[in-house]
Amino acid sequence: MAFIPRWRGTGVFLGTELRMVLHDPLAIASSALVEGILLVFVWVLARDLLPFALLGSLVYSLFLIGQFILSEAAYIRIDHRLNEMYHASPLSPEAYFLGMASGLAVGFLPTTLVLFALTLVLVPTSLAGLGAVLLVLLAVWTISASMAYTISTLFKDMKAIWPWASLIANVLGVVPPVFYPLALWPAEWRALALVLPTSAGAALAGAAVGLQPLAAGELLLAGAALGLQAAGSFAFATWWARRSAREA
Amino acid sequence: MPEDALRAAEVRKTYRTRGGPPIEALRGVSLSIRRGERIALLGRNGAGKTTFLRIASTLLMPTGGTVEVLGHDVAADPDSVRPLIAVVPQEGKPFFHLTPREQVYAYLRARGLPRDEARDRTDQALGQVGLEDVADRLAITLSGGQKQRTMVATVLATRAPLLFLDEPTIGLDPFARRAVWESLRQLTREGSTILLTTHYLDEAEALADRLYIVEEGRVLAEGTAEALKHQVGGTIRVSVKDGAALGDELAAFGSAVSEDGTVHVVTTQARVGELVDLAMRQGLSATVGPVTLEEAFLRVVGRSIDEE
Numbered sequence: 001m002a003f004i005p006r007w008r009g010t011g012v013f014l015g016t017e018l019r020m021v022l023h024d025p026l027a028i029a030s031s032a033l034v035e036g037i038l039l040v041f042v043w044v045l046a047r048d049l050l051p052f053a054l055l056g057s058l059v060y061s062l063f064l065i066g067q068f069i070l071s072e073a074a075y076i077r078i079d080h081r082l083n084e085m086y087h088a089s090p091l092s093p094e095a096y097f098l099g100m101a102s103g104l105a106v107g108f109l110p111t112t113l114v115l116f117a118l119t120l121v122l123v124p125t126s127l128a129g130l131g132a133v134l135l136v137l138l139a140v141w142t143i144s145a146s147m148a149y150t151i152s153t154l155f156k157d158m159k160a161i162w163p164w165a166s167l168i169a170n171v172l173g174v175v176p177p178v179f180y181p182l183a184l185w186p187a188e189w190r191a192l193a194l195v196l197p198t199s200a201g202a203a204l205a206g207a208a209v210g211l212q213p214l215a216a217g218e219l220l221l222a223g224a225a226l227g228l229q230a231a232g233s234f235a236f237a238t239w240w241a242r243r244s245a246r247e248a
Numbered sequence: 249m250p251e252d253a254l255r256a257a258e259v260r261k262t263y264r265t266r267g268g269p270p271i272e273a274l275r276g277v278s279l280s281i282r283r284g285e286r287i288a289l290l291g292r293n294g295a296g297k298t299t300f301l302r303i304a305s306t307l308l309m310p311t312g313g314t315v316e317v318l319g320h321d322v323a324a325d326p327d328s329v330r331p332l333i334a335v336v337p338q339e340g341k342p343f344f345h346l347t348p349r350e351q352v353y354a355y356l357r358a359r360g361l362p363r364d365e366a367r368d369r370t371d372q373a374l375g376q377v378g379l380e381d382v383a384d385r386l387a388i389t390l391s392g393g394q395k396q397r398t399m400v401a402t403v404l405a406t407r408a409p410l411l412f413l414d415e416p417t418i419g420l421d422p423f424a425r426r427a428v429w430e431s432l433r434q435l436t437r438e439g440s441t442i443l444l445t446t447h448y449l450d451e452a453e454a455l456a457d458r459l460y461i462v463e464e465g466r467v468l469a470e471g472t473a474e475a476l477k478h479q480v481g482g483t484i485r486v487s488v489k490d491g492a493a494l495g496d497e498l499a500a501f502g503s504a505v506s507e508d509g510t511v512h513v514v515t516t517q518a519r520v521g522e523l524v525d526l527a528m529r530q531g532l533s534a535t536v537g538p539v540t541l542e543e544a545f546l547r548v549v550g551r552s553i554d555e556e
Contacts, residue, residue, distance in 0.1 A: 084340070247309065
């Protein structure tokens with residue numbers, strides 16, 4: 001049977017998730033921690049790299065939402081078992097997934113908005129450049145949300161999930177050239193940086209605002225990698241949400 | 249509209265295990281539930297109750313057999329079944345960072361109810377389970393009983409024709425359990441049908457119109473609590489302390505089981521006096537009480553419900 005996603009109820013579940021985030025303001029504040037600390041380090045140690053670090057923080061803040069989705073989806077499923085209550089209801093599993101991912105994105109938006117405002121002040125850019133940055137941010141969030149939700153369904157124990165959440169956020173978010181210029185990354189691994197979702201996002205955003213120029217081939221590689229990963233991971237997560245809602 | 253809310257025929261479920269032999273969780277369960285009934289699946293831990301409930305509520309695929317909910321096949325047509333059911337999962341907890349009011353309302357809205365109707369039903373359901381006073385407190389601050397009643401209120405508010413509750417009072421204190429029982433009675437008074445699983449004998453007896461005793465993936469007995477108790481062979485239980493020495497003489501009065509030196513004899517009302525006299529003459533104390541569901545369970549299953 002053909003798989004036709006049903007999105008009815010996404011907005012309602014977005015509202016539910018958002019309400020939960022707003023009941024826990026400390027979580028919102030803590031979401032800015034890593035970006036904040038790294039920005040302070042860069043401010044003290046290499047002030048000229050601050051625009052790169054700011055753009056990187058922006059990309060990272062969207063990518064980090066995946067970590068919250070991973071924890072939240074697993075927590076609701078393993079500790080509260082509320083996913084069963086929702087999956088045995090008219091709300092489709094794909095609407096449940098997208099509602100949760102969007103709710104957390106909106107809930108943790110303050111960090112992104114502050115970083116965005118700072119970026120606008122420090123890195124003046126054109127409207128087209130801004131549009132391109134927003135598209136990049138949307139793609140990064142889509143990839144991290146899709147990846148996180150899919151991974152969240154694979155574990156039976158919360159403790160097993162924490163290291164994964166931390167590993168993904170740090171290995172993909174901090175190690176590659178997200179907070180620092182692509183030029184400082186080993187030249188022989190440049191192509192790898194241009195296909196990883198976080199560093200590809202940072203490179204594209206940097207190019208869009210004129211901060212770090214990319215060759216045409218590099219632009220194409222990073223753009224295609226990010227676009228394909230966003231579309232592919234979202235399609236897979238949507239299908240997987242439905243598939244995993246009923247155990248075989 | 250079919251007369252049966254649920255009809256299951258020869259339902260089987262086998263779990264594959266990594267490296268080990270497959271586990272047969274259900275070995276051909278057949279049962280039917282008429283609309284408006286409260287039915288309990290009674291069994292020890294691991295008997296297959298939750299597996300059946302998860303299959304019936306579209307959360308798990310069966311290996312074989314069929315389950316129909318109000319005429320719809322749960323395996324082939326889950327999308328038609330889901331609007332007709334609501335589930336309280338085993339050890340399910342409300343969202344800790346929502347209030348009971350928000351939890352119930354959000355669930356109703358997710359099921360597609362319009363705002364006004366969802367609001368009205370939320371207020372009504374919270375009132376029915378006695379949570380008005382704490383309706384606007386975050387669930388994380390509520391007691392275990394209040395959290396569980398929030399879960400019950402959530403499904404109650406759906407007014408779904410068929411409700412599944414998996415061990416709805418596990419871990420609750422006696423007062424909280426009774427409050428949940430009352431909420432469930434209220435549900436069927438309003439026309440819903442309930443299938444619940446439990447390993448509490450008193451709960452099954454207090455709540456269910458009919459019981460299915462499940463053991464090792466099979467239904468071993470079915471009927472009302474009274475009917476199952478009658479199958480034991482008597483209506484009165486006489487417990488004779490330190491009565492082991494009178495074993496054969498006591499066994500002549502009916503079925504006798506020895507437990508920690510006390511002999512429990514199930515007998516008829518007509519022979520109680522004679523049996524108690526016998527014990528007294530030997531200087532032993534005897535207590536008399538009605539046969540309980542525990543005896544019925546023991547007789548049907550061959551093991552106590554608490555035995556692992």
